[in-house]
Amino acid sequence: MAIVFERPSLWQRIWPLLRGFDLLLLLAVLLLAGAGLLAMYSSGFDHGTRFADHGRNMLLAAGILFVVAQVPPQRLMRLAVPLYLAGVALLVAVALFGLSKKGAQRWLDLRVLVVQPSELLKIAMPLMLAWWFHRREGQTRALDFIVAFVLLAVPVALIVRQPDLGTAILVLAAGLAVIFFAGLPWKLVLPPIALGLVAVGLLLAFETELCADGVDWLVLHEYQRQRVCTLLDPTRDPLGKGFHVLQGMIAIGSGGLHGKGFMQGTQTHLEFIPERTTDFIFAAFSEEFGLVGNLLLIAGFILLIFRGLMIAAEGPTLFARLLAAGLSTIFFTYAFVNMAMVSGILPVVGVPLPFISYGGTALVTLGLALGMLMSVARARRPAPR
Numbered sequence: 001m002a003i004v005f006e007r008p009s010l011w012q013r014i015w016p017l018l019r020g021f022d023l024l025l026l027l028a029v030l031l032l033a034g035a036g037l038l039a040m041y042s043s044g045f046d047h048g049t050r051f052a053d054h055g056r057n058m059l060l061a062a063g064i065l066f067v068v069a070q071v072p073p074q075r076l077m078r079l080a081v082p083l084y085l086a087g088v089a090l091l092v093a094v095a096l097f098g099l100s101k102k103g104a105q106r107w108l109d110l111r112v113l114v115v116q117p118s119e120l121l122k123i124a125m126p127l128m129l130a131w132w133f134h135r136r137e138g139q140t141r142a143l144d145f146i147v148a149f150v151l152l153a154v155p156v157a158l159i160v161r162q163p164d165l166g167t168a169i170l171v172l173a174a175g176l177a178v179i180f181f182a183g184l185p186w187k188l189v190l191p192p193i194a195l196g197l198v199a200v201g202l203l204l205a206f207e208t209e210l211c212a213d214g215v216d217w218l219v220l221h222e223y224q225r226q227r228v229c230t231l232l233d234p235t236r237d238p239l240g241k242g243f244h245v246l247q248g249m250i251a252i253g254s255g256g257l258h259g260k261g262f263m264q265g266t267q268t269h270l271e272f273i274p275e276r277t278t279d280f281i282f283a284a285f286s287e288e289f290g291l292v293g294n295l296l297l298i299a300g301f302i303l304l305i306f307r308g309l310m311i312a313a314e315g316p317t318l319f320a321r322l323l324a325a326g327l328s329t330i331f332f333t334y335a336f337v338n339m340a341m342v343s344g345i346l347p348v349v350g351v352p353l354p355f356i357s358y359g360g361t362a363l364v365t366l367g368l369a370l371g372m373l374m375s376v377a378r379a380r381r382p383a384p385r
Contacts, residue, residue: 022377028304032355033058035297039356042263043284044277050358057360061367068371073320073379076372080131083124090117091158106162118159118167119361123368125171126326129178134319140183148179163221166350170333177329178322207232227347247272248283248342259290277358279350282342301335308373314380324376327369
């Protein structure tokens with residue numbers, strides 16, 4: 001008697017790879033990706049191959065998301081220490097003999113390709129700290145938090161030294177989120193917040209003296225001091241250091257309630273907005289789609305971030321929960337810092353708007369982060385009956 005084996009269909013072979021994907025998270029990503037393609041086509045259709053490259057980078061990020069989502073959190077945990085050590089070693093190599101461009105030493109020439117090691121730490125940092133606290137689950141002591149802060153401080157200090165304040169903020173935010181969700185006591189959280197508020201108050205009170213020519217802030221580079229002073233008063237140099245902020249604010253305000261319409265932005269297409277396809281693309285988006293478009297865009301980010309936090313709450317292990325929480329914080333920091341700096345709320349730093357701004361490295365990082373979130377979602381704990 002012959003035994004006949006039925007050959008599985010293509011869908012039957014693909015379905016196990018897709019099972020467990022979080023639909024709400026995918027919906028948020030698709031909404032933001034669609035908004036990014038619209039904004040990029042309008043602001044970058046006459047900017048070389050920016051739109052085509054942005055689409056290609058999105059497909060690359062989607063592929064990375066799909067592949068990483070197949071890796072269970074237990075295997076991701078094994079990568080924590082090697083990735084962290086490799087990232088720190090590369091940052092040290094950058095400090096010793098890295099490439100310098102426009103006054104910043106952020107790149108390393110590996111002969112085969114030129115890399116920016118600080119990007120690796122956006123993912124390696126929450127991985128490492130989640131691994132650290134997972135190893136100490138149920139017996140966390142004050143010393144463990146001290147070690148965690150040291151693990152965070154080393155790469156952040158090396159990135160600030162390059163200098164690359166934007167990436168340092170993202171790495172710091174992801175690390176602090178993991179430490180906070182690991183159970184950092186509020187008595188250690190509130191004093192730094194209070195000191196920060198006092199520092200902001202003093203800065204506002206003594207703005208004239210601190211922003212006078214020739215004053216050295218010691219802890220900041222001169223260009224960083226100028227950015228803070230420009231934030232406090234963009235009109236002090238409207239055609240120079242304040243030009244970016246003022247043009248961004250004009251574009252956002254001129255969009256009104258419904259915007260000027262797709263590809264009708266005058267500030268954008270007359271090239272008043274600098275870096276309109278990268279850091280300041282939110283201003284171009286606001287001019288064409290107005291307040292309504294901005295609210296929809298922000299709603300997409302809120303859905304993405306809150307869904308990530310819900311996935312974190314349902315993670316099967318402490319490592320998975322802390323990793324998902326740290327990655328969700330990265331998305332929040334990306335979006336908040338970019339929108340705030342373009343709107344004149346924060347100083348200008350090099351932080352792109354996720355899925356909207358042009359940038360291959362940023363999209364690869366986002367694809368990795370989303371893949372890890374999806375991995376945690378697929379391994380989530382079963383709901384209680």
